[in-house]
Structures are given as structure tokens and as C-alpha cells.
Amino acid sequence: MRKALFTAFVFLLFLPLLKAQTAIPYELAVGLRVQKTEQLYWENGVGADFTSDFLLQKKIHLKLSYVTSRIGSAFLSNAVRQDNVIIGADWRFRSDKDFQLFAGLNTGFFHADMEIPKFDVLPHNSMLLQLEAGLFYKFKFPLATSLSVGYNVINGDGVNIPGTLFPVYYQLSVFYYINK
Amino acid sequence: MKNSIYILFAVVAVIFSSCNPSPSLDDKTMLDYGQISYAVPDSLNKHLLSAYLPNPTPTQLNTPVIICAHGYTATTFEWDEFRAYANTKGTFYVSQVLLGGHGRSYTDFKKASWEDWQSAITWEYKNLSDMGYKKIYLAGSSTGAPLIINMVKNHFFDQYSLPKGIFLVDPIIVSSNKTLTLVGLLGPVLGFTTVDLANGEKGHWYVYRPQETLKQLMALIDLTRQDLEDGITLPTGTYMKVYKSEKDETADPVSAFMIYKGMRTSSGGNIDVDLENSNLHVFTRLEGRDNITADQRALQQKVFAEMEAKMNQ
Secondary structure, eight states: OHHHHHHHHHHHHHHHHHHHHHHSOEEEEEEEEEEEETTSOEEEEEEEEEEETTTTTTTEEEEEEEEEGGGTTTTTSSSOOEEEEEEEEEEEETTTSSEEEEEEEEEEEEEEOOOSGGGGGSOOEEEEEEEEEEEEEEOSSSEEEEEEEEEESSOOOSSSSOTTOOSEEEEEEEEEETTO | OHHHHHHHHHHHHHHHHTSSOOOOOOOTTSGGGSSSOSOSHHHHHHHOHHHHSSSOOHHHHTSOEEEEEOOTTOOGGGGHHHHHHHHHHOSSEEEEEOOTTOSSOHHHHHHOOHHHHHHHHHHHHHHHHHHTOSOEEEEEETTHHHHHHHHHHTTGGGGSOOOSEEEEESOOSSBSOGGGGGHHHHHHHHOEEEOOOOGGGBTTBOSEEEHHHHHHHHHHHHHHHHHHHHOEEOOTTOEEEEEEESSOSSBOTHHHHHHHHHEEOTTSOOOEEEEESOOOSSTTOOTTOSSOOHHHHHHHHHHHHHHHHHHTO
16 A cells, blocks of 8 residues: 555655656757867767756756876877766756857766776776856757857875876767657 | 946955055065075075086996975075985985076066976076086976976987986976966966975975966976977986875875876886875975974985985995
8 A cells, every 4th residue: 555655655755757848849859079188188988968947948968978198198198097977957047049158067987997906006086076057059950059268176195096087078969869 | 227337346446456466575595585595606606516516526426416496485595404414425426406586586586487487497407417427317396397308308328428317206287276276367366375394494495385386387387288298208217206295285296197198218117206294395305394293304314315316326
């Protein structure tokens, strides 16, 4: 009986959301991302962007991305191999227009590959906390592009945080809308 | 809207009117003031081997000699203890170069480029090579390290007697203070930065760091990092060892990893790296610091002994 009541409660809780999802369109875009860190590496990768009317009429966008120097500066070079897994949320200004502005907050995980056990004593993992702002443009066809600048609030200090986690980065992304 | 434009205009005006401020230089005990100078003949003649031993005998020419280059804002003082160690052992000579623009005055420092800093090392190396020294080594602490790596990259040694070995102590390829990566943007507004020195360090280091020199430092380490990414090969027969503190609030310890990845011996082998259990920057210099521990002293002596042993191998 308690189990049935709980199931009904959960159903009622999510009913408006489910209705919204079926009744209101959403946008899901996937794409490529190029990142340049100020005074450091090129790190490239992939990203996804999701929004829906239930996210305040598409004013909030949820993001997921992975960028790495392995297909950037560290490709065929001695640069440090490092990976960034990032999730975040943006607030879109002019969300009903083709040309939008955005500001957001990201978090995630950073890993620098020390390769040799001797260097494992150096800090090589860190949580990410980023502030990001930029421009976003939707084309008439199902493509969009964004240009942004970000700031790593947590950055290397020579003691506890990986030394190749630098503060300022720039990103260029190109997205394809898979539901348009 | 109109008010916003006025406010924006006022902010921009304040920023530009305060651009590139200079510090007030009124303390004569500061190196920045210009009254104390390491660049006077008395000091140079005391620190440079080419000057204090101008006519070496054949035996002396066969004795190992090591050119020691100090770091950014420092002076020859940084290698005084190694010189004292060498004097007690008598098995090798130390030549302490004073980097260009350093040890003089704030004004001299401000106008010097990193190539000027480096010129003191190349000048002494050329002298010792021309004099006939056969076993020349180099040691670079902090910024001294990328200056020496740059000489290797540019094949400077090809025209002289090749160095037998290179020792790098707390080399800087990446700064621990990541705000420095923004010096190109913020520098003109800041004008200069200031450091706190211990009482024993006063008069041996600059207190003020002009933004122009910070830009030079960042240009040097950025260039060196990129050169290491491409790979640098040591001259034939040249040995290299890096000593790096595991925790260092000036030169990020990842610098050691970058050098390890980027440098190769002439036969394609890896260089040697020791990560030391230390939180000091340039841990081989203890003089002038507050509260030195027995462990720090032991580490210093261990590294000095290792360098001596390598040079007399």
C-alpha cells in the first residue's frame, strides 16, 4: 500500500513535466568544440546543448562537453595530455532570436596525464568550476555556432591543483540540431 | 542610457589615467633604488670566473667549472652558498653570472628584455670556452633554467666547447601564479607588482616587478614551453638533471614534467629528474630565509654533493 502511494506521489510530481515534454518542443544540438587556453593549449572535443520550453521558455540551456589536448596541442607533440569533462547551464538573453547572448556556470572534472609514476606525486586531478559568457547564433538551417570566453575559478597553484589548469579560455563551437 | 555611457566613460578614463603607474623609490636599502649594485666591477670581478681567474693554468683549465644563472629579480646571491661549498671542496670552480637588467635598479630592470637577461650567460660561456676550459657545466635556478634551455634550442653551444652537463633547480616553465597569464591584459593597469622579502633577502632581490619585465618573463616561459612541446635535443655528450620541489608557489612543479617530456639526450634518452620533498622555491638557496630546518639544510647539501660528484665523475 505504501509502495503504491509513493508511486502515485512520484507520478503526480512529474506529471506537469511529462505533459510539458510531450506538448512543448525541445532542442537538442550536438557538435564540435575548439578551445584555446590563454598562454597554454588547444583542446578540442565534442559537446551537446539541450533546452526546452519547460526550462523557462528556453532561457536555460543545459550543456555537456568533453575537450582534450589529445586531439589538440598534445597530438604528435610533447604537450601534457589532459581531459576536461564539463556539465553546465547557461542563461540565454534574447532566447527567441537567432542572435543570442549567454552567461553560465559550469562544473566538471579535469585530469592531466602524468604518464610516468614518478610524477604521480604532482597534483593531476581537479574539480572544475567555470564562469562562461559568449555569443550564440542560430542559422536558418539546423546549425548554430557559439563563441565564448570562460574563467576557471579553480586554477593551478603549484601546490594542490594541477599546474596546467589555467584561468582563461576561449571556445568556438558548432552545433547541429538533431530534432530540426 | 545616457547615464550608463557617462559611467562607462568615467570608468575607462580612470583606468587609462592610472595606466602603468610607477612605485615610489625612496628606500635606499632596496635593490630597486639603485644605490646597491651587483653590476659594479668589484662585484662582477668577484663572481665571474673569467674575471677572478683571468690566467688559468693548464691544471685549472682541466678543472670542472660551472656557470650558475639565478632567477627573475634575484642576483648572484642566489648561488653564494654553492660557491662557498665549492670553495671548501676545491674540486670545481663556480662562475656566478648576473643576469642583464638584474642587481642594478628598477629603471635598468624595467627596460631589459629576456634576451638581455640571457646575454650575461652567453658572454661568460663564450669567455670560458675561449680561455680553454674543457669541462664547462651550467646551472640555472628558476628563470635561469628557461634561459639555458633556450640556448640549447638555438644551438648556441655548437660554436664553443660543448657543455658537459646542465643542472636545473626549480625551473620555471609554468608559473604557479596563474594570474600572470593575464599580464598582457592587466599589466598596463597594474604597472608593477610587489613581493614581500624576508629581512635576509632585502637588498638581494628586487621588491618591485615592473609589468614590462613580467611580460618578458611570460614571453620567455611561453616560448620555452612551446619549444619543449616540439622537442629539444641536448648537445652530444651533455648530461641534464632537474631538481624540483614538489610544492612550489613560484615555479609550478609541472614545469619539471614538461622538461622531462620535451628534452632528450643526444642519443635519444630521457634526462634525469628528481622531485624533492620541499616547499621552497630554489631550495638550494637557504641564506636569507627565515626558519631553516635541518631537513632543508640536508637536502641542499645532498644536491650540492650530487652536482659535485657528477662534475668530477
